[in-house]
Amino acid sequence: MAQETTYYKPEDLKKFGNIGEFEPDLAKKFFDYYGAVFADGALSAKEKSLIALAVAHVVQCPYCIDAYTTDTVEKGVTEEQIWEAIHVGAAIRGGATLVHSVQALNKVKELGI
């Protein structure tokens, strides 16, 4: 059987904390910031987790999809809420593509077509 090769390995997610090996001060700043961002605030930790899940799909980060699917489920989020959040991400991504067509439209007009 061919050896499976991929840049993404699920077990690498656990090593996220190790990124500070060469630049500990910057890594610490990032993780402190990260922790503060996800703490309960005007938005609940649960709402933030759902936003993170939607964004994870938009930026297509397998690590984040893995982590935030688990995190939302642990926080008691329903399947409906998970899928609605993903669709929100998809709608913004699709919408963002389409809204740029205004530029194409402008250009077409400018070219006098």
Added chain:
Amino acid sequence: MRSLLARGSELASSKEQLKILTEVSGKLGLPSFSEKLKEAGLYPLRPTGVDILQVNVGKLCNQTCRHCHVDAGPDRREIMSKETMQECLVALATPGVTTLDITGGAPEMNPNFRWFVEEASKLGKKIMIRCNLTILLAGEKYKDLPEFFAKHKVEVVSSLPYFQKRRTDAQRGEGVFDRSIEALRKLNTVGYGISGSGLVLNLVYNPVGAFLAGGQSTLENDFKKELKQVHGVEFNSLFALTNMPISRFLESLLENDNIDAYLEKLVTAFNPVAATAVMCRNTLSVGWDGSLYDCDFNQMLDMKIEDKVSKISEFNKSVLDSREILLHQHCYGCTAGAGSSCGGSIA
């Protein structure tokens, strides 16, 4: 589904379960629970006292939940006798023992269950019952249980894995969610869970799969909102529990190849604060045959207390208060994150 025992599964043996936990921990290089407690300055683990007597009156149950740590089910025949219940009552009468916590299987299926509650109630102790809800709809024999519980001011603690049907039925069996809601309505009707009634109805949440329970208070809010709005049902508090990697939950972890990740998760989430408040420190667990254990989990793993006192008939509070609690890798389930005990999060 049938019990592991009825299916002749290797996992019906507690030795096999402990062996798997040891092997997986060794393979992953996970520290032993005792080592972890040593680091936290808590070893050997000793009780703070026997406040709660948790009596498992039998493994017979009308359900066969996928995660059951008792391996209970309709095919199990182990039942506590009236004589052993009498011995439990003698122990319960001891000053300092405040609470009787009755569990099973479905404890209501023990033929002497009502007698046991009546006698305990005469002693003026707090009585709790782990009621699986669907038993309240299991026929004529059980129909008046809500009134019976109310009469003796029994605190009802019931599992409801989720506030929606899909996950609940996946864990506890097809149709369990709808029947549980109907049972909760019956309990509400006699006053359970209704503020000012003095009748306490608590729900237990435990994850449906290989993940930990998130924040108990957020989950409680979600459960309260959804159950009230969608089903018109009320309750007092929600206890969030961690699934123990033993018995039928261990089976599902092995089947889905989640055992390594789950054990690692429990160990990584070890919380020394939760470790100080594990339930074995104030609870004594009694098996259907009168044997004594530090908790219901140790009971299911056959980890008997073998100090000077090993049977409920020999109950001696001061000896038991100074015993050393038996530990194994499953104990990580009690100390992960916010911690987990029969009463929910502990840290």
